[in-house]
Amino acid sequence: MIQQPIVKVAMADLGVAVRGECIRTTGLGSCVGLTLYDAVRKIGGMAHVMLPDSSIAREFPFNRAKYADTAVPLLIEELEKAGARVERMNAKMAGGAQMFASLAQSDSLRIGPRNVESCALLLSRIGIPVVAEDTGGNYGRTIELDSETGILTIRSAQNGTKEL
Amino acid sequence: MRSYGKLAEFELDVLKEVGNIGSGHAATALSTLLNRPVDMAVPKVSLVPFEEVAERAGGAEQLVVAVFLRVDGDAPGNLFYIMNPVAAKRLLRRLAAMEVEEDLEYSEMELSALSEIGNILAGSYLSSLADLTRLALSPSVPAVALDMAGAVLAYGLMQYGEMGDAALLVETRFQGDGEEIEGQFFLIPDPDSFPTLFRSLGVDVP
Known part of the structure; x- marks a missing residue:
């Protein structure tokens, strides 16, 4: 079997995979791994979103890949540059956990669920369907999207591997 | 606010001393518990x-036991x-x-016992x-997780997320004769805490 190159996405980063490449990000906790996929052109993109909303940014210029509300449009832009079409894209999401569930009383500590909500809201506004998600819980995940098949593989330390 | 990203060398030294004092006492506590040098x-x-x-703790996917405390108070x-x-x-x-x-x-x-040991240290x-x-620093109830280092540590970076893509880390490592002694402290003061910390240690803050 030929080992396909893997595109790595860091925290608060995004990337695009084409021509059968896989794209992955490791150690998602409260961060959300959002993937967009165009099945016709077999182009996939992934963002490792850290925070729900760029209105809180105190840096300038800020990293658009970090916030859900700016990462979604930026990822669409990058995919379109690679030849994907927004009307053909579907989305999958993983992550958004609460790593320390016992501490999750206050809103600022509910960051995982808020990241998921923010991504979902943006996607629904743009009209991209979320076809599968594995979000929440209190455990970390590593995810990998295969741009050939659009299958998203999710690995966790506690709950094994699954495919979406 | 002055940027925490542009700390002078002597300010970093002051923070090293913070790590030294804090983990020095924690090492003494661990040494007393184990009755062995740490x-x-x-x-x-x-x-x-x-x-x-996460690389500092072995890599994003490295399985770690992490005890987390949120510090409230002056800094x-x-x-x-x-x-x-x-x-x-x-x-x-x-x-x-x-x-x-x-x-x-x-x-x-077992996790609960580790949480308590982490809490003591x-x-x-x-x-x-x-x-x-002489600052008021009050720790939250400890929380413990056994999971990927990347997933666990990201939790402590949120306060920096809105300011940039890096965090100021005060890292100390325990070692000794026996694997059970090995451990790491990561202190990540909130960005806004630096002026208070420096002032309390006699460093002039503009």
């Missing part, structure tokens, strides 16, 4: 890109005590006299720091 490496203080924070921040899961099992056997299996499965009871870290600075 050595401490020289603290490392630097602005670490988010992606590299808020996040404090982690991180152990390798195999070493943590040995620590449980020595300290809590628990019959533990040599695998990576942890029972609620972090408590001595913080109380010595509070004594030194």
Whole structure:
């Protein structure tokens, strides 16, 4: 079997995979791994979103890949540059956990669920369907999207591997 | 506010001393518990890109036992005590006299015991720091997780997320004769805490 190159996405980063490449990000906790996929052109993109909303940014210029509300449009832009079409894209999401569930009383500590909500809201506004998600819980995940098949593989330390 | 990203060399040295005092007391506490010497490496203080924070604990996917405390009060921040899961099992056997299996499965009871050990160490870290600075620093109830380092540590980076893509990390490492002694403290003061910390230690803050 030929080992396909893997595109790595860091925290608060995004990337695009084409021509059968896989794209992955490791150690998602409260961060959300959002993937967009165009099945016709077999182009996939992934963002490792850290925070729900760029209105809180105190840096300038800020990293658009970090916030859900700016990462979604930026990822669409990058995919379109690679030849994907927004009307053909579907989305999958993983992550958004609460790593320390016992501490999750206050809103600022509910960051995982808020990241998921923010991504979902943006996607629904743009009209991209979320076809599968594995979000929440209190455990970390590593995810990998295969741009050939659009299958998203999710690995966790506690709950094994699954495919979406 | 002055940027925490542009700290002078002597300010980093002051933060090293913070790590030294805090983890020095924690090392003493661990040494007393184990009745064995615990050595401490020289603290490392630097602005670490988010992606590299987990590398300092073995890599984003490395399984770790992490005890987390949120520090509230005059200089808020996040404090982690991180152990390798195999070493943590040995620590449980020595300290809590628990019959533990040599695998990576942890029972609620074992995690709870580790949380308490982490709490004792972090408590001595913080109380010595509070004594030194005369600041009010109150730790939250400890939380424990056995998971990927990247997933766990990201939790302590949120306060930096809105300001940039790196966090200021005060890192100290325990070592000694026996794996059960090995552990790491990550102190991540909130960005807004630096002026207070420096002022409390007699450094002039513009």
